[in-house]
Structure formats: structure tokens, C-alpha cells
Amino acid sequence: MLWGGTVVEGGERAAIGAQFRQVVADVTEQLGKPNVSDFFPGLACKDFLQVLLKLKDDGDAKTPLTKVLNISRYNLLIWCILFLICFCSVCCFDLLSLLVPHQQRLGLVAFASFPPPPLISPLLSCLYLCCKVFLINKVLWLIKKKEVLRLHPVLPLMVPHCPSESCIIRGYTIPKGARVFVDVWAIHRDPSIWKNPLEFDPGRFLNGEGDYNGNDFNYFPFGSGRRICAGIAMTERMVMFSLASLLHSFDWELPKGEKLDLTEKFGIVLKKKIPLIAIPTPRLPPTLYE
Numbered sequence: 001m002l003w004g005g006t007v008v009e010g011g012e013r014a015a016i017g018a019q020f021r022q023v024v025a026d027v028t029e030q031l032g033k034p035n036v037s038d039f040f041p042g043l044a045c046k047d048f049l050q051v052l053l054k055l056k057d058d059g060d061a062k063t064p065l066t067k068v069l070n071i072s073r074y075n076l077l078i079w080c081i082l083f084l085i086c087f088c089s090v091c092c093f094d095l096l097s098l099l100v101p102h103q104q105r106l107g108l109v110a111f112a113s114f115p116p117p118p119l120i121s122p123l124l125s126c127l128y129l130c131c132k133v134f135l136i137n138k139v140l141w142l143i144k145k146k147e148v149l150r151l152h153p154v155l156p157l158m159v160p161h162c163p164s165e166s167c168i169i170r171g172y173t174i175p176k177g178a179r180v181f182v183d184v185w186a187i188h189r190d191p192s193i194w195k196n197p198l199e200f201d202p203g204r205f206l207n208g209e210g211d212y213n214g215n216d217f218n219y220f221p222f223g224s225g226r227r228i229c230a231g232i233a234m235t236e237r238m239v240m241f242s243l244a245s246l247l248h249s250f251d252w253e254l255p256k257g258e259k260l261d262l263t264e265k266f267g268i269v270l271k272k273k274i275p276l277i278a279i280p281t282p283r284l285p286p287t288l289y290e
């Protein structure tokens with residue numbers, strides 16, 4: 001995603017995938033360990049940002065840092081719009097007019113004279129029904145996701161922060177440059193804030209509570225303030241679509257005799273202590289899995 005590339009298909013893809021997962025696992029483990037250079041700053045190496053800035057300044061031809069966007073995103077956009085156009089006469093021309101300034105660059109010449117699609121009422125009414133079911137499911141999904149993020153925040157201590165000025169918070173002095181961890185895991189389970197905090201109860205978010213955009217200091221799985229997670233919007237979409245496609249394609253069950261285990265393994269990233277083993281059973285025609 002970062003570099004807009006596609007890894008080759010087949011065995012090599014699987015091997016690179018496994019290698020990449022291992023690197024991510026190693027990095028997250030290292031991140032959770034105490035850092036000697038916090039106590040002896042003289043021992044610190046260049047950080048990632050400094051390395052990137054050096055690459056940019058040196059103008060290395062082998063690893064250039066540019067801002068060119070990949071065309072695949074436009075292709076995806078075109079496909080999405082095409083589907084919208086075919087199924088919704090209302091928005092078709094609004095979308096097209098938005099694209100007119102870009103049509104030459106996007107290779108959309110043929111779209112300019114696209115005729116309005118015929119209205120097929122049974123199909124449309126079926127689509128409206130699907131939309132309604134989708135919306136209800138979306139609300140259910142949203143409150144469940146909020147509750148999962150409350151009980152199992154992915155970054156239980158968030159990423160360390162460092163005040164640029166010394167300050168006093170509730171009588172405690174936080175010196176400039178100190179490494180500050182915010183225990184969001186404990187805040188999310190605080191009985192003075194949450195009723196039955198250890199219970200999994202998505203209903204607690206039913207009335208629109210649980211804004212995770214950093215405004216609620218009782219609930220902030222993505223952090224808060226200027227350094228709030230930059231990937232909230234992407235996470236919302238990716239997690240929903242990945243999960244939806246897994247649930248749509250397979251029925252899932254635990255191995256026979258196995259009990260649901262929710263034990264956590266504490267680290268900078270909160271993981272399950274015992275990896276989840278779930279057995280998928282295909283629920284669609286076999287040709288769709290080829």
C-alpha cells in the first residue's frame with residue numbers, strides 16, 4: 001500500500017508475506033522493550049525520520065523520495081464510479097460532472113457521452129432493501145467494534161509522548177523531555193467510568209456514545225490531540241471490508257472441544273496470548289474461490 005506496488009503471485013508472494021509478518025512481529029516486540037538511550041541519550045542512533053530526511057537531501061537515485069501518486073488508485077476510483085453509474089441514475093451525472101476536469105488524464109473520454117441507465121424498479125427496490133439491511137448491520141458492527149476497542153485497545157499504552165515544556169498535571173510534575181505513557185487500557189476498564197467494565201456489552205454505545213476521534217478522555221483507542229492516529233478512516237474501511245469478506249465467504253468455528261480464550265499478551269501492541277485457531281467452511285459455490 002505504501003509504495004503502490006504489488007507483490008508477485010505464487011510461492012514467492014507467500015514467502016515475502018511470511019518474512020514481512022516476522023519483521024513486523026520483531027519490530028513490535030522491540031518497541032515494547034525498555035530503551036537504553038532514554039536513560040543515556042548519547043547512545044541514541046538516528047531515528048527513522050532523520051534517515052528519510054537524509055535520503056531526501058542526498059537525492060539518492062536508487063531510493064528516490066518523491067510525491068508521485070500511483071495510477072492504480074485512479075483505476076480503483078474509475079471502477080467504483082462505473083458501478084455507481086450503472087446502479088444509480090440519480091448520482092450518475094453529478095459524479096461525471098465532478099470528473100470532467102480530470103477526464104482526459106483519467107482516460108474517461110468515452111464517459112462524457114454516457115447515456116442515463118434505464119430504471120429497473122425491481123432491481124432498485126431490492127437495492128434499497130439491501131441498503132437498509134446494510135445500514136442496520138453497519139450500526140451493529142460499529143458498536144461491536146467500539147466495544148472490542150474498549151476492552152482490547154490495540155495500543156494499550158499508546159505510543160510514548162514527550163512534553164516539550166515541563167508541566168504540572170493534578171499536582172504531578174512532568175518534566176520536559178520525559179517519556180509519558182498513557183494507560184488507555186486501564187482507563188477503558190475503570191469502574192468509576194464504566195458500568196460492569198469487564199463485560200462485553202456493545203449496547204453501551206447504542207446511543208451514539210464512544211466517539212473515538214479524540215474528544216472523549218474516557219474512551220480514546222486511537223489517541224487524541226495532534227498526534228491522534230492518522231489511520232482511523234482507513235482502519236474503519238479496511239477492517240469492515242476484510243471482516244465482511246471473511247464472514248461472507250466462510251462459516252467459522254473453533255476446533256472441536258476448544259474453548260474461547262480471551263487472554264491477552266501485553267506489549268506495545270496488545271495481542272492474544274494464544275493465537276486464534278478458527279476453522280473456515282466455504283459457504284459459496286466453489287468456483288468463486290478460484
Ligand code: HEM
Pocket residue numbers: 153154155158159221222223224225226227228229230231232234235
Ligand atoms: C485498529 C487499528 C489502529 C489503532 C487502534 C491505532 C491506534 C493508534 C494510536 C493509539 C496511536 C497513537 C496516538 C497518540 O499517541 O495519541 C496511533 C498513531 C498513528 N497511527 Fe494508528 N491505529 C490503527 C491503525 C492505523 C493504520 C491502518 C494506520 C495507517 C494506515 C495508522 C497510522 C498511524 C500513524 C501515522 C500514527 C502516528 C500519528 C502521529 O504521531 O502523528 N494507524 N494509532
